[in-house]
Amino acid sequence: MPDIHHPGRRSVLAAATAGAASLGASWLLTGCTGASAAPALPMDAKGGSPDRGGTLRIARPPASDAETLDPASALSAYEYLGALYNRLVRVGANGDLVPDLAESWEPDAKARTWTFRIRAGVTFHDGRKLTSADAAYTLRHILAKETASPQAAVLAPLIDTKKLRTPDAHTLVVPLKTPNAEFPSLLTHYNCYVIPDGSARGIGRTGVGTGPFKLESFTPAGPGRITAYKDHWAGRPVLDAIDFYSVADMSARSNALLAGQVDLLSQTNLDFATARVVAASDRATIARVENAQWYVLPMLTTEKPFTDVRVRQAMKLAYDPEHVVKVALQGAGTAGWDNPVPPSDPAHITAHPKHDPEQARHLLKKAGHEGLTVDLYTSSYDPVFTPMALAYQDSAKRAGIRIRVKTASADSYYTQIWMKKPLMATYWYTGRPVDQLFTQVFRSGSSYNETAWSDKGFDALLDRARQETDDERRRELYGEAQTFVVEKGGAMTPMFADRLVGISRKVRGYAEHGFEFDYLGIGLKGA
C-alpha cells in the first residue's frame, strides 16, 4: 500500500455498491424533491463566517488496526496528524513555502548548511515549551532505522544526524552531506511533524504536539475525538472539538452525510454520480479541491515495448489529454500534457508537445511496433481509473494503438499490479514541492519510482537544480527537468482532477490544498 496514494483502503464492495447506490439515490431524490436528474456541481462551498464553538463530525475511511499517531511512521490518520501537530515549514496555498514552527530559515552561501529560527512562545499540549531540541529530536526520530519512516529514504542521503546542532533554544542548524537549496521543502512532508524531545515510545498513542487541537481519544481504524487547544500559538481554533468516525464503505460514508450524521467526508473523492446526489441534497453539498488528484498512466521502462523511448513518446503523442479530461472527469480538472508538476505549482512550465497521432504512428513504425497492442490495467480502487483508461483507449486509436483495458481486483491492486504490470492506471495527491516530487517519483532507484525510469542525465539535472542557490536559475532548471520527463520519462500524466469533497451545508471556512487542511478556520454555522 503506497502511503501517498489514496490513503483510504476502500472496501471491495464500495465500487460495486456505489454505482447502484447512487442510481437508487438519484432516482429517489428526484422522486422526493423533484430536483432535476443531473444538477450541475457547485464550484465552491458556501462562504461566510462560522459561529464560534461546536463539534465537527468527520467520517474517514479506516486504515487498519495497526494505525498509529506517530507522524514519522504514520501511513494514514492524516486528519489527526494535521490537527495535532505542526511542521517546521508548510506549503502555502500558492505552492510556496510558508513558516509554521520555524519563523525563518536560511542556507549558507553553498546551501550546504541550513539554519532554522524556531518560533518562541509555542507550547506542547502537555504544557512543555517548544525548543530547537524538539526539532532536532524529530529529525533523528524520522531517520532512526527502527522508526521505519517512509520519509527516511529521502532525508537519509542528505542529513547526518550526528552533526545536527542546537546552538541555542530557538536555533536549529542542519549541516547537509550534499548542498541542497530545496531542503526546507522536504520538511513539508506529512511524516515531518514535530514531536516532543524523547517522546518516540508513546507518541503513537498520546499524540502530544503543538497543533490547534489536542487528543482526547483515538482508536486505530475506529472512532476518536480531538478538542481545541486554547493555548495554541496561532490562536484557538473556531471549533470546540472534532469527532472522527471510521466508515469503510464509500456509499455508507455519503449516506451518513446525507442523513446528517456527519459533516465532512475526508479522504474521499466522490464519483460523479454520488457527487450529484450529494449536491442535490438539502443537508449536504460539494466542495472542490482544485487539481488535487494527479492521475498517471505509468509505463514500466524496464518492460517491453516501453524500454524504447520512441514507443513511450508515441504513447504520449497518440492521445489527446483534453479528450480524457472531458470524458473521464466530465470537465472537472485540467489536462496534464504528461507534465507531473501541477499547474498550481510556481515551477510549472506550460510548454509541451501537441497531440499528434500521425507523428505517433511514424515513431511506432520506426521502432518496429506498428499497430501496437498493449494491456492497460485498472481497478475499481478509484472511480476515475476505468473511465480514464477507456478515454485513453479511445483517443489512442487514431494512432493505430490498440489498448486492451483489463480490470484487476481493487484490494490487491497496489501489491499485485502497481509497479509490476507494464501499463496501468494510478494517482497521487498533488501538493508536494517540485524537488520532492521529482526525487520520490522520478529519480533513479527511488522506492516510489513507479516507472522504474533511470536516466543519469535527469539525475544530474536534479542535483544541479537542488544545489543552485539562485532562485530564478533554479526555477529554470526545474523547468528543464519537466521537459526531460515529458520527452523521455515513462509516466503519462493525462490530467489533474478536482477532488469532490462532500460537506454539510452548515460547514464554513473549509479550505484544503495538497495535504494542508485549515483546522483553525473551519467551523459550523447554525449548528
Added chain:
Amino acid sequence: MFSFIARRAGAAVGTLFLSSVLVFLAVQALPGDVATQVLGKDATPDAVSALREKLKLDQPAWERYIDWIGGALHGDFGLSLVSGKAVGGEVGLYLGNSALIALVTVLFAVTGSIVLGILAGLYRDRWPDHLISTVSLIGMSVPEFVVATVLVLCFSVALPWFPAVVLYGPEASVGQLMPAVWLPALALAVVMAAYIVRMARTSVIDVMASEYVTTARLKGLSTWRVVTRHALPSALLPTLHVIALNVAWLAGGVAVVENVFNYPGIGKLMLASVQNRDLPVIQAIALISAVVYVVCNLAADLGAMALNPKLRTRGRTR
C-alpha cells in the same frame, strides 16, 4: 432414534473437519504474500523472511494445519497479524453484534414470512396470493445492497427516523446499537423472507390437498382448526430447512448489508481481514461460519424429526 441423532452428529463432525481443511487451503491460496501485505511494500527482504519465520510460513502446510486446528479446538485462534490482539475475543465481539441483527431479523422475518406464506397458500390463485407472491419474488430478485440503500434513503435521508450508518466501533453497547439494528434487519428480512414465503406457500398448498386434510374436513372441523392442528405442522416441515439455511446465511454472509450500514459485525470484520490478509482472523471467521451452518442444519433435521413421527421411527423400521 438415538442412532439417527448419532448418525447426524457424526456427519456434522465430518463436515466440520472437511470444511476446516478447505478453509485452510482456501486461505493459503489467497493472492499476495502475507508477510509483504502485513509489512507494506517498503519492507526489506530480511524483515519479510523474519516475519515468515515468525508466522511459521516456512513450515510445511500440514504442520501449520495441525497447529491451527489444535488451537482452535481449545478455542485459541491465535493472534491477529494486524492488531496483535487475540483473535477469539475480537471475533466474539463482532459476532455478538451480528447476532443482534440476526435475532431481530429472525424474529420478524421468520414469523412474518411464515404468516404471509400460509396466507398465500390458503388463498391460492386469489389476489392475496398474487400480491404476496409478486412482492416476495421482487424481494428475492433485488440484491440486498439495493434494498438496503433504498431503505436508507427512505428512512434515514428523506424521513430521518433511523441512523443511516453506525458510527460506533465494535465495543458499542446494545443500547447504542439498537436504533441502528432495524434497517439492516429489515433489509435482510426482505431478501430472506421471499424464500420462506414461497416455501411455506408451497407446503401449505401440498398439505391442504392431502388426504388427511380432506378427511379432517369431512369430519366437520372448522377451516381454522384444520389449518392450525393438521396442516401447519406438516407444512412447516419442509420450511424448516429453508429457515435453517437462511439463518446460517445471516450469521455468516451479511457482509454486504453490514458494509452499507457500517455496522460493526462479523461481515465487516471479515471484509477488513481479507483486505489486510489477516489470516488467523479470516480462518477463525470461516470456521465459525461453518460451525453455524452445520449446527443450523443439524437443528433443522432434529426439529423436523420432532415434527414428523415418520422420521422419528425410521431408524427402527429399517
